[in-house]
Amino acid sequence: MDMARTVLRRLIQFFLSFYPPPAPPPFVAPPVSNEDLEYADLAIIDLSKASTETGRQALAAQVVKAMATHGFFYVINHGYTQDQTTRIFSIANLTFDGVDAEEKKAYMGQSGAVYEGYKPRQTWRIEDGVQDQIEHYNVNRQVRKREHPVALRPYLQEIEAFSHHNHFNVLHPILRLLALGLELPEDTLVDQHTFEAAGETSVRFMKYYPRSEAEEQLTKKVWLKGHTDIGSVTILWSQPVGGLQILSPDGAWRWVRHMDNALVINAGDVLTFLCGGFYPATRHRVVQPPADQVGLPRLGVFYFSMADDDVKLVPHEESPVLKRVGIERLCSDDEAPTMEEWRKNRTIAYGSSQLIPSVREKGVEEEIISGVVVKHYN
Ligand SMILES: O=C(O)CCC(=O)C(=O)O
Ligand SMILES: [Fe+2]
Numbered sequence: 001m002d003m004a005r006t007v008l009r010r011l012i013q014f015f016l017s018f019y020p021p022p023a024p025p026p027f028v029a030p031p032v033s034n035e036d037l038e039y040a041d042l043a044i045i046d047l048s049k050a051s052t053e054t055g056r057q058a059l060a061a062q063v064v065k066a067m068a069t070h071g072f073f074y075v076i077n078h079g080y081t082q083d084q085t086t087r088i089f090s091i092a093n094l095t096f097d098g099v100d101a102e103e104k105k106a107y108m109g110q111s112g113a114v115y116e117g118y119k120p121r122q123t124w125r126i127e128d129g130v131q132d133q134i135e136h137y138n139v140n141r142q143v144r145k146r147e148h149p150v151a152l153r154p155y156l157q158e159i160e161a162f163s164h165h166n167h168f169n170v171l172h173p174i175l176r177l178l179a180l181g182l183e184l185p186e187d188t189l190v191d192q193h194t195f196e197a198a199g200e201t202s203v204r205f206m207k208y209y210p211r212s213e214a215e216e217q218l219t220k221k222v223w224l225k226g227h228t229d230i231g232s233v234t235i236l237w238s239q240p241v242g243g244l245q246i247l248s249p250d251g252a253w254r255w256v257r258h259m260d261n262a263l264v265i266n267a268g269d270v271l272t273f274l275c276g277g278f279y280p281a282t283r284h285r286v287v288q289p290p291a292d293q294v295g296l297p298r299l300g301v302f303y304f305s306m307a308d309d310d311v312k313l314v315p316h317e318e319s320p321v322l323k324r325v326g327i328e329r330l331c332s333d334d335e336a337p338t339m340e341e342w343r344k345n346r347t348i349a350y351g352s353s354q355l356i357p358s359v360r361e362k363g364v365e366e367e368i369i370s371g372v373v374v375k376h377y378n
Pocket of ligand 2: 227228229284
């Protein structure tokens with residue numbers, strides 16, 4: 001029965017592919033900020049050079065350096081044209097502006113342990129009783145695993161292609177560079193991040209709505225508290241509304257500058273686990289956009305990657321690099337969580353758990369997840 005349904009769906013998809021859907025209502029991105037801000041000076045990785053072994057060795061050295069300094073870098077020449085990227089942002093915007101409240105409710109996540117479908121605004125605690133003003137729509141990389149709102153259905157093929165693109169043309173090449181940086185066989189991390197296995201690597205559309213002056217004051221303009229990402233590598237499709245800041249090793253928050261059709265890449269907790277602290281999860285937050293962009297909504301498109309659910313989060317101690325520099329463990333190998341445990345516990349706790357001020361670090365709050373200290377930064 002399932003088989004018959006799949007064949008029928010494939011047939012329909014095949015015939016529909018001759019009739020491309022109408023363009024989504026165009027999302028016109030606002031101009032970049034002209035404010036004089038302190039920007040982080042991030043490396044630019046030209047991914048078109050990853051097609052040869054020599055190219056990959058050179059890029060791996062750049063990535064190791066970028067990870068040791070800011071923990072963030074740009075990727076350019078990733079294979080999507082500006083037009084393709086613009087169209088994905090239009091589809092992302094349609095997800096929020098083209099679906100009414102009732103339908104959104106029907107496509108909300110069913111569990112606090114996994115991001116799926118819509119997350120309405122005001123579900124995460126920020127500060128002083130103020131909740132977030134962020135709406136998001138999370139799509140598992142296997143896009144057709146779930147149903148989607150009517151407005152998105154004409155674009156599922158494009159979202160599917162986008163998910164594949166992120167996974168195979170961006171995530172995997174980056175994981176190869178990270179493995180090379182540890183002098184591991186190239187596919188060591190790729191093999192732990194398959195497309196087919198059970199897991200929650202996802203595309204996410206995200207929209208931040210401007211907040212009231214009272215909310216801005218109570219939260220000191222913080223829209224999304226300082227954090228590290230739950231997964232391994234986060235791919236952020238650069239967009240012009242500022243607000244993203246990274247915490248540099250010198251303790252200063254610096255802005256991330258928009259670059260047209262570039263990707264902003266950062267490491268999450270899972271890379272810290274798997275790579276024994278060699279690529280530390282990077283600390284970042286989102287604040288109110290700069291003065292000349294105040295009042296604008298802020299639309300984001302992401303690919304949040306995680307290891308396959310059954311991967312045990314222990315370091316690759318066979319790495320010659322880790323043998324030389326030493327391994328930093330977040331917990332003992334015996335107690336290390338699986339990817340599935342880690343993502344579920346982190347997701348349940350996010351924005352709802354009671355955080356405890358750190359006794360060691362100023363401006364840091366902590367919680368314990370799967371026996372590991374998770375920090376939040378103010
Ligand atoms: O909106 C952004 O630029 C960053 C969002 C973010 O850090 C996250 O969702 O984990
Ligand atoms: Fe993040």
